[in-house]
Amino acid sequence: MRRLLTGCFVTLLLLLNTLVLIGPLMVFALLKLVLPGRYRVYASTSVMWIAETWAEIDKLIFKLCIPTEWDIRGGGDLRSDTSYLVISNHQSWVDIPALIQALNRRTPFFKFFLKKELIWVPFLGLAWWALDYPFMKRYTKAFLAKNPELAGKDLEITKAACELYKSQPVTVVNYLEGTRFTSAKSTQQQSPFNHLLKPKAGGVAFVLAAMGEQLDAILDVTVVYPQQRIPGFWDLISGNVPKVIIDIQTRELDPALWRGDYENDPQFRQTVQNWVNQLWIEKDRRIAELRDERR
Secondary structure: OHHHHHHHHHHHHHHHHHHHHHHHHHHHHHHHHHOOHHHHHHHHHHHHHHHHHHHHHHHHHHHHHOOOEEEEEEOOOOOOOOOEEEEEOOOOOOHHHHHHHHHEOOEOOEEEOEEHHHHHOOOHHHHHHHOOOOEEOOOOHHHHHHOHHHOOHHHHHHHHHOHHHHOOOOEEEEEOOOOOOOHHHHHHOOOOOOOOOOOOHHHHHHHHHHHHHHOOEEEEEEEEOOOOOOOOHHHHHOOOOOEEEEEEEEEEOOHHHOOOOOOOOHHHHHHHHHHHHHHHHHHHHHHHHHHHOOO
């Protein structure tokens, strides 16, 4: 009963926080849509401040209402005036609050690459646009086979969407696995890793091709739940997650990783895939080390 009441109370507080701040965010989003020049920049800055404040209040709610220990390791050199690519493992919806705990107001407010069609989602599409989330357009191989004149256009569109980041710092989050880890998915795809699904190099290659020159470093983030099972979001808000480890390692970003044609150059594609696989081998080993600490 205590966990049920805690979960309902935390849900109510999170909802109130969202409802109170979504109004001002939408106002500045609309202003950003219609205002010219530097006034649009002011509106964009206000939207970002509201989003960071929303995240900070969520952190306060978790601190006051649930017993979860957020064990954040590394990241002592994080800055809010530089640009990062965050590469993290993905196991649960709790991963998002974990990133907020570790990165909010320590780095620029993080962003995800979104499919272009998502801009039409009511309210959220406008909010994502106002937060300068990059909307990407990806053509399938089958579509390009029928329309070869459009080859490379998807990357050009995404690069244009990211032009703003040349004048402002940004944190882009990329989940290489593409979906949340489960034992069933791991078995199905015959993953060679104990704690990770197979990484998808194509997605990160696309991000690097679009934004490589704007990014200053990689934040290699490893999220570990020391308890026996991976928790869900209800476990978190009901106070049933005793500890979350967020390990952050800052890595230099090699320009060679985006100075090539991933789609059409087999040698460059193999270089990126080798880099991703090595990163995943090290991350799998790191997860095992962090989980073993509880034994």
